[in-house]
Amino acid sequence: MICLCWFYIKITNYTRTCSHKLYLCAFKIIMRLIRYCFLLTILAFFRSHADAQHFGTLHHVDTTVQLLDTSRQARWGKRFQADLPLHFARTTQEPKREKNFLRAGSEWLIANIVPATFNRFITKDPYSYISLKNFINHQRLSAWDWDDNQFTTNHLDHPYHGQLYFNAFRSNGYSFYQSSLATFAGSYLWETGGETQAPSINDLVNTTYGGIILGEMTHRIARNILGRGNRHRRSRVSNEIGAFFVNPVNGLNRLLDGKWGKVDAYNAVDSSTIWTEVNIGIRRFDAQEGDIVERGKNGSYGRLRLWYSNGPENIKRPFDQFYVNLEFGKGDSTFINAVNVHALLYGNKFFETKHGDHHGTLSANYDFYNNDAFFYGAQSLAYNWNSEFRYKKQNRLNMSVGVGAILLAAVPDPYLLYGASRNYNYGSGAGYRYHAELSLLNRLLITGDYNGGVFFTISGNESYYILHAGTLEANLRLVKNFSLNVSSGYFALEGHFEEEQYPDFNRSFPFGRLSIGYNVRF
Numbered sequence: 345m346i347c348l349c350w351f352y353i354k355i356t357n358y359t360r361t362c363s364h365k366l367y368l369c370a371f372k373i374i375m376r377l378i379r380y381c382f383l384l385t386i387l388a389f390f391r392s393h394a395d396a397q398h399f400g401t402l403h404h405v406d407t408t409v410q411l412l413d414t415s416r417q418a419r420w421g422k423r424f425q426a427d428l429p430l431h432f433a434r435t436t437q438e439p440k441r442e443k444n445f446l447r448a449g450s451e452w453l454i455a456n457i458v459p460a461t462f463n464r465f466i467t468k469d470p471y472s473y474i475s476l477k478n479f480i481n482h483q484r485l486s487a488w489d490w491d492d493n494q495f496t497t498n499h500l501d502h503p504y505h506g507q508l509y510f511n512a513f514r515s516n517g518y519s520f521y522q523s524s525l526a527t528f529a530g531s532y533l534w535e536t537g538g539e540t541q542a543p544s545i546n547d548l549v550n551t552t553y554g555g556i557i558l559g560e561m562t563h564r565i566a567r568n569i570l571g572r573g574n575r576h577r578r579s580r581v582s583n584e585i586g587a588f589f590v591n592p593v594n595g596l597n598r599l600l601d602g603k604w605g606k607v608d609a610y611n612a613v614d615s616s617t618i619w620t621e622v623n624i625g626i627r628r629f630d631a632q633e634g635d636i637v638e639r640g641k642n643g644s645y646g647r648l649r650l651w652y653s654n655g656p657e658n659i660k661r662p663f664d665q666f667y668v669n670l671e672f673g674k675g676d677s678t679f680i681n682a683v684n685v686h687a688l689l690y691g692n693k694f695f696e697t698k699h700g701d702h703h704g705t706l707s708a709n710y711d712f713y714n715n716d717a718f719f720y721g722a723q724s725l726a727y728n729w730n731s732e733f734r735y736k737k738q739n740r741l742n743m744s745v746g747v748g749a750i751l752l753a754a755v756p757d758p759y760l761l762y763g764a765s766r767n768y769n770y771g772s773g774a775g776y777r778y779h780a781e782l783s784l785l786n787r788l789l790i791t792g793d794y795n796g797g798v799f800f801t802i803s804g805n806e807s808y809y810i811l812h813a814g815t816l817e818a819n820l821r822l823v824k825n826f827s828l829n830v831s832s833g834y835f836a837l838e839g840h841f842e843e844e845q846y847p848d849f850n851r852s853f854p855f856g857r858l859s860i861g862y863n864v865r866f
Contacts, residue, residue: 399775437608441518447600451512451593452530455505460538471539482536482543490770490803491544492763497549499712499721499754501674502622506555507532507562513565513592520662527555546770546803549752553723557685557710560663564616564652566591569621571614580605616654618866623647623829625859627673632718636854643674645857658701659691681714689725700733707746709775709793713813717853719768720811722753722797723776728763738786746777753799755809755837759846762804769807789819793833806842819861827861 361561463472481487491498501831509530512521531551535543566587584605609623627645630636654664666687673681691705705728713720720731726748733741757769775797782790789791795813816833835853 345480357466367714372678391505392535409419409580427642429609436637439613440790441517441610445516446599448513448516448518451516451596452526455512456534456538457509459505472539474537474540479537487542487544487683489542490546490762491541492766493547495721495768499554500549502550503554503558503710505534506551506553507559508555509551510559511563511591511593512750514559514714515591515597518775524552524556527559528552531555544737546752546754549723553708553751554710557687557708561666561668561685561687562591563594564654564663564666564718565618565650566594567614568616568618568652568866570608570611572615586802589756598678601698616652619651619653620862620866621647621649621861621863623649623859623861625829625857627855628855629673629675629716629853629855631675631851631853636856640856641675645674646672647859659693659705661691662689662708663687665691678714678716681715682711683710685710699735700731702732704728705730707748709748714834715835715853717835717851718756719839720753720755722750722775722799724748724750724797726775726777728777738784740781740783742779742781744777744779745828746775749773750775750797750799753797753809755799755811755839757804757839758849759841760804769800769801769804769809771799771804771809787821790817791819792816795810805844805846809838810838810840812836817857818860829859829861829862832856 356405358622444489460472460474463469464474506527509527510523512530513526514520518526528548531548534551535548569583569587569590572583584595584598588598598608623646626642627640627644628636628640629638632639650666650668651669652663652666652668654661658664666685668683669682670680671682671855675681685708687708689706689708691703694702696702707726707728709722709724709726711720711722711724726746728744728746730743730744733740750771751770752771754768755771755793756767758767760767760769775795777796778792778794780792784790793813793815797811798808800808813833813835815831815833817829817833820828833855837851839849839851840847
């Protein structure tokens with residue numbers, strides 16, 4: 345699903361600049377097909393064996409969601425064990441797979457050849473006339489620079505391209521770390537040899553870091569879908585289709601291996617669970633005056649949240665826990681308002697008390713905000729302290745505090761036009777987060793989130809920025825797995841400039857939302 349969002353934006357951006365009517369017609373057809381594919385993926389999820397649940401407890405077991413899930417997996421594992429074929433057993437141990445370097449390398453190389461060929465012979469991009477001399481010149485450190493591409497190109501398209509490098513190796517039997525090295529190598533090859541323009545520092549970071557996050561995430565989700573298909577024969581075809589559109593490289597390899605629609609030992613033993621929440625409703629916002637009561641506008645609102653867990657005992661392996669948030673809303677100039685991915689890299693359990701557990705986790709984070717007031721994209725590393733407090737059986741309080749490094753952030757600069765189309769600065773700095781959930785009587789869930797950061801410009805006008813993103817919401821369970829969600833919050837970005845000719849700015853986006861939520865576990 346995430347891949348389809350990335351690909352949809354890439355195609356949309358291209359149609360805005362393409363001048364040939366034939367290409368426009370073709371891409372409109374492709375976009376319609378993508379919508380249908382997205383619906384097929386959704387249907388694959390919901391056609392599969394799933395259990396309705398709410399955010400509080402399931403059969404008296406806590407299901408309150410947090411980045412580090414330490415309570416749900418044991419009960420879910422027992423429940424699913426009876427559904428397994430006799431010759432397969434679910435396990436958290438990673439099965440050994442045969443590595444296919446020739447095919448992995450070929451797919452990795454094709455991920456560079458196809459866009460290079462498209463740019464050279466279809467769009468005839470002036471930067472696509474590459475040569476060996478050009479590649480050799482780009483090996484100098486002094487050749488590297490910052491590019492001038494559009495914001496969505498750098499922060500959505502490049503991570504999607506990076507996950508192709510990653511999954512070329514991951515789906516051919518290689519480990520997370522080996523596939524991560526392949527992602528870096530693929531990005532480096534493209535930057536130094538795929539175009540004649542100077543290799544881009546920001547593209548290397550966005551493609552590598554974002555590609556690793558997106559690649560492992562789609563690999564895990566596709567494996568979960570295929571694992572469900574293995575346990576329930578009637579859903580194998582729909583699950584194969586859904587997994588294909590989540591992770592196309594893996595789907596292609598299953599076709600080449602003759603595994604399509606068949607039981608596969610690697611996927612059959614998958615022990616992960618996925619919990620999702622879909623919200624549909626309305627929102628009121630204002631990006632001009634900061635007054636949503638008197639001057640606000642109304643629009644539609646949608647959100648998809650996904651939590652992945654591979655069991656509380658696996659907190660030392662990358663991506664055994666991760667969280668994805670997608671927010672959509674009708675505005676004056678935007679549709680995709682937020683994309684957040686927080687993935688566990690490594691964790692430790694510090695101590696346990698009578699009323700709760702306390703963990704420390706290192707997480708990889710990707711945050712993308714795009715509203716009518718401003719846009720913001722950042723990739724960061726954070727260390728988080730997670731605490732869970734239990735009060736009787738149906739009352740829980742989970743809190744998480746995190747601080748870390750913002751590796752690279754992009755923020756708007758109203759006074760900058762870098763190259764042909766870049767109107768934003770690049771910088772690095774520090775980020776800080778806070779998250780709290782209070783679950784009462786398995787009926788009411790109150791959640792507070794704050795994501796902040798301060799970072800200093802590396803490329804662009806001399807400046808520094810401060811980000812504030814906060815949300816307070818309440819979920820009331822109505823019946824079974826349906827709930828009523830009421831939330832309010834704001835996004836704010838402050839820009840402070842060194843030059844007196846550039847006034848400081850403070851852009852804010854307050855909002856209020858009302859929606860109906862549907863919760864389900866796979």
